[in-house]
Amino acid sequence: MVAVVGGGQLARMMVPAATALGVHLRVLVEAPTTSAAQVVRDAPVGAAADDDAVRGLVTAAPAADVLTFEHEHVPNALLEALVAEGHPVHPGAHALVHAQDKIVMRRRLTALGVPCPRWTELPDAAALDAFLAEVGPAAVVKTARGGYDGKGVRVVRSSGDVADWFAALADGGVPLLAEERVPFTRELAVLVARRPSGEVRAWPVVESVQRHGVCSEVVAPAPDLDPGLAREATALAVSVAEGLDVTGVLAVELFEVPGADGAPTVLVNELAMRPHNSGHWTIDGSVTSQFEQHLRAVLDLPLGETRARERWSVMANVLGSSHADLADALGAVTAHDAGAKVHLYGKDVRPGRKLGHVTVTGDDLDDVRARARTAAAVLRGDSTEEDA
């Protein structure tokens, strides 16, 4: 029995895997209507920040075999207390903190010798101006905690561009850091899973395409990736999983950059310790989905094979829609493409919101990518639908 904190689409997508494996899921949902709450039979309502709600999720009879998460916003002191009382928690608080706090993450990765963009903590505006003088003309300022999907991230050219954040910081607000603006060729991601007893498996390295700070498309495997760089990126992700003692699924988001010698290399952008958007393609495209693997890993079961079932998989996110309800477009998208695998999250439509995704697999990358984009456009209700 696996207890999961968080009732969004990531918990929802654990349902098929749990159903097949015969694993009971108990999910702490924010409201009775969330994405996961619609499909999970055992879904108590409560807040992730509420110690009693999280404790109840784990200890209610029958007690959970393990506690895990679909997001990082959980009370670490409680997690440590639960572990001390004999309730396994994966990933553990000591690992999870690296996905919660970008300063903690950068310090640790730097100490491990993992290649990162140049970065610095920002105790005040002067620190940012000094950093800009070094890496300028622009840099990326981030809040250490609470950011996601482009929120809590701002590209700046002077400390005045984040005066509001420094004011909040002076008021005891969230710490800030700055990172160089990396001249990357593209973004890659490596998804690995690690179980407590040590086994690690990685999926093929993927290319992740972002629009407005949000993932819009993932291509698996990353096209034209140098095999040596693929090995380097995979080894790096495995070393992060091991160095940070991550259990469950870890997503390592990377920048591909030209190296000093002209050969491409990678820098770590972000970490997520849970199933991740860059791994949604695995549901339809790999022998083992990231959701099944996460359940196996946190239960300390042997991990599944991660090879791709077909040559190419392309996953396209559906971000917002002009349809009142995405279900209204299900017929249109399936009529348009019988092979597009549609995943709807059961969420109310809002501009830019992740409402679902589509995966297409096949032998020809151009065809697969065009089909995935068109299917997502049909679900968004774009007028390009008629052109396709």
Place this chain on the structure above:
Amino acid sequence: MVAVVGGGQLARMMVPAATALGVHLRVLVEAPTTSAAQVVRDAPVGAAADDDAVRGLVTAAPAADVLTFEHEHVPNALLEALVAEGHPVHPGAHALVHAQDKIVMRRRLTALGVPCPRWTELPDAAALDAFLAEVGPAAVVKTARGGYDGKGVRVVRSSGDVADWFAALADGGVPLLAEERVPFTRELAVLVARRPSGEVRAWPVVESVQRHGVCSEVVAPAPDLDPGLAREATALAVSVAEGLDVTGVLAVELFEVPGADGAPTVLVNELAMRPHNSGHWTIDGSVTSQFEQHLRAVLDLPLGETRARERWSVMANVLGSSHADLADALGAVTAHDAGAKVHLYGKDVRPGRKLGHVTVTGDDLDDVRARARTAAAVLRGDSTEEDA
């Protein structure tokens, strides 16, 4: 919203597809602990033969868009009444009767010119003795209704071998029929789906291996199948779906037999109008699973692509187990074979009971088949586990 009568593993395996498509499932379960009841959020308890329970399943707010089934044991008069009241039912009672009553099925297939084993109705023992004189030395006697997995089927050499059934028949019991004992080469199955507006799609023809009257293994596609025979079998299944106005998934079980001219041909053995054991391989092996396709079809949505994702898929059933709980063997089977896809049904262990299945996919049939068999053996707790 799809209402499903029956809370076994077939309804359970609709959950992953419904979750991805954002389709709400409401399942009438026999008890709160059945295979489907464990994983379906909206699962009222009631009997399939209880008109009020089935009516409530359809009409409770929000009303279901369609009523469908995971077994054939449903009250047809009620289904017809629901349709008359404007509630779609798929497959309809007029089609379903052919899966409920083997005499009705044989009469209709014979009228359609579909090749069947020689057969006859058995009003009395004399009719059987006359049939044996024609097709003997042995024949297969079946109860027209209520049989499944080898139950209600008996191989006989004289009417005395089913004296008990004739006695029951004389008491107003279930009608009987006899079929010739077909000297088949092997058993094949064709799975098709048909939507109310007419679209039909078929999966590749599979070979089905039975032991003691129960399916033990399915190989997709059927090895060494003559391409002409594959086309013939597929066309035959499509003609049955159309001729009987089947909606949803239809499984046509076939005998492959040597034809009059020496070329192999097929005869129809049984029909099932629902997802079927011969199609479980589609979950992991095909672009569209039979469970997703059944939901699409009964909702009259465009059907999905039915091609196999890999060269070979082998599905092995787990019939009974020496493990007290199959979940105890999950670690063993995944340790043994990282690529075996395990599907557990959450059922209590009983000798010979269908408790789960395993599918393995890949390029080499001998390897894939051996791996599927071994994984199923590990789940059964066979001692061969150590030899493998």
